[in-house]
Amino acid sequence: MSFVGQFRMTRIAILTPTLTPADAVSNDVLTMRRVLSERGHEVRIFAENSSLADERIETPAAALSYLRADTDVLIYHHSIGCTSGVKTMQAARCRKIVKYHNVTPPEFFEGISEQHQRLCESGRAQLKDIVAARPDLYLAASAFNQSDLIAAGSEEHKTFVVPPFNQADDLRAGTADLELLERYRDDSVNLPMVGGVRPNKGHADLIEAFATYHYHFNGQARLFIVGAGNKAFEPYATALKRLIEEWSIDSRIVFTGEVSNEALKSYYLLADVLLMTSEHEGFCVPLVEAMALKVPIVAYASTAIPETAQDTALIWDERDPYLMAQSIDFLQTNEAEKMALVYRGARRYEENFSNRAIEKRFLEVVHPQMP
Numbered sequence: 001m002s003f004v005g006q007f008r009m010t011r012i013a014i015l016t017p018t019l020t021p022a023d024a025v026s027n028d029v030l031t032m033r034r035v036l037s038e039r040g041h042e043v044r045i046f047a048e049n050s051s052l053a054d055e056r057i058e059t060p061a062a063a064l065s066y067l068r069a070d071t072d073v074l075i076y077h078h079s080i081g082c083t084s085g086v087k088t089m090q091a092a093r094c095r096k097i098v099k100y101h102n103v104t105p106p107e108f109f110e111g112i113s114e115q116h117q118r119l120c121e122s123g124r125a126q127l128k129d130i131v132a133a134r135p136d137l138y139l140a141a142s143a144f145n146q147s148d149l150i151a152a153g154s155e156e157h158k159t160f161v162v163p164p165f166n167q168a169d170d171l172r173a174g175t176a177d178l179e180l181l182e183r184y185r186d187d188s189v190n191l192p193m194v195g196g197v198r199p200n201k202g203h204a205d206l207i208e209a210f211a212t213y214h215y216h217f218n219g220q221a222r223l224f225i226v227g228a229g230n231k232a233f234e235p236y237a238t239a240l241k242r243l244i245e246e247w248s249i250d251s252r253i254v255f256t257g258e259v260s261n262e263a264l265k266s267y268y269l270l271a272d273v274l275l276m277t278s279e280h281e282g283f284c285v286p287l288v289e290a291m292a293l294k295v296p297i298v299a300y301a302s303t304a305i306p307e308t309a310q311d312t313a314l315i316w317d318e319r320d321p322y323l324m325a326q327s328i329d330f331l332q333t334n335e336a337e338k339m340a341l342v343y344r345g346a347r348r349y350e351e352n353f354s355n356r357a358i359e360k361r362f363l364e365v366v367h368p369q370m371p
Contacts, residue, residue, distance in 0.1 A: 009040050009041055010041045011042045011069070012042065012044075012072065013044055013045075013063040013073070014032060014077070015045075015060055015063055015077065015085050016029050016079075016085070017047065017048050017077075017085055019045065019052050019055065020051050021258070022259070024164060024283070025079045026052070027164070027165060027166055027167050031166075032075070033045060035362065036367075044056075044063075045057055045058075046062060048060060060085050060088040063092070067094045071095065072095070074088075074089060074094055075099060076097070076098050076099070077099045077101060078099070078100050078103070078130060079102065079103060079282075080104075080120060081103075081118070081123035081125075081126060082126070086130060086133075089133055089135075090129070095136045096134075097136060097366060098130055098138050098139065098149075099139045100139065100145050100149055101141050101145065102145045102283075104120050104198075104200050108199040108279070112233055115232060127148065127149070131149070138158055138159040139160055139162040139362075139365065139366075140162070141161075141162070141163060142161060142282060142304040143161050143304075143307055144282065145161075145282050145283070146160075162358070165355050166285050166353065166355065166358075167289075168291075168292035168293075168349065168353065168354070171268070171289055171292065171293060172292050172293060174262065175262055176265045180263055181266050184222070188220045188221060188222040189220065189222070189272045189273075189332060190221075191213075191222065191224070191272060191273055191328065192224035192225075192275070193223070193275045193276060193277065194227060195226075196230065197227055197228070197229045197230070197236070197237055197240070198233060198236070199236045200280040201277070202278050202319075203225065204239070205319055205321070207223075207240065207244055207253070209277065209325055210223045210249070210252075211249050212321040213329065214252060218329070221252060221328075223252060223275075224254050224270075226259060227256070227258070227259075264289075265293070269293065271295045272328075273295070273328050273331055274286065274287075274297045275298055276297060276298070276300070276305060277324075280302065281303045281308075282303070282304055284309075287305070291312055291345035291348055291353065292346070294342045294346055295342070296331050297309060297312060298314045298324055299313050299314070300316055300324070301315050311344055312345035313341065314331070314341070
């Protein structure tokens, strides 16, 4: 099966709702452009919104004049409601590929952000519209996402799992923020969770698990909540801060806000264990970053998390704060078990989630005839 590769050069439009820094979908889009451009194709990105500096980004509708031949290719990344993106895909008269990252269930935003609730409702409804447009190929970031596509009506023989390109390679090769390392390198057990401060990320469970560890196992523990906030989710953030005050652990928790790659690498280098308590993930890139940077993982089983982590983490079906606290303590006091997780994580990253491995999988599916 070949969609990109019958000609030496193909014109390709990559369409996504939004491009933002430190965003998993945006990283997938940008690296996909690089991979295809390096193979001689003309590739442009189209988006409703972009906050990336020095990027030439055009509106979704502009893709229709750019895609001139039926042999051109439109790759649409679906992750949230995007009416202009779906309409563009429906109107395009060329080969069409969908990359599905999953859409957060709208109920997570009830009473917090009506706008995001509507966007997620429309994003979920639009999946059937996308399938009705009869794309030539479907790419799912995980088997969990693949099941959504098939339930919406995609043909199984056209639906493949291709993990998202990510920045773990860059993090591993890049420099760290030395000032940040110096500030937090002490006797504390450092426990980061990485991901935006959003209602689906399960931060209340995270705080309860951390408080349990702090009071029952190690009063010198420190929790880093690494990720950007959003004014639209202020009620959620306020509830988290109230919970922290109730536990009297505000001095042991650091909200970092949006961070640079250098700072993000430092938080991984400082980490004794990465915690992941998210309630909904279509893939969960921070797990891959932890694998790449040799950080052991403790997580609650949810959506795509067990699939992405597999045997590289301690994963619990029950959302039990004492069980998570015990798991942190177990890894702190059992070096051999901790290193076994790290070894399995590094191997899984190299074999499945390095950009080299993902590029191979991506090209196997969409680009087999290219030299």
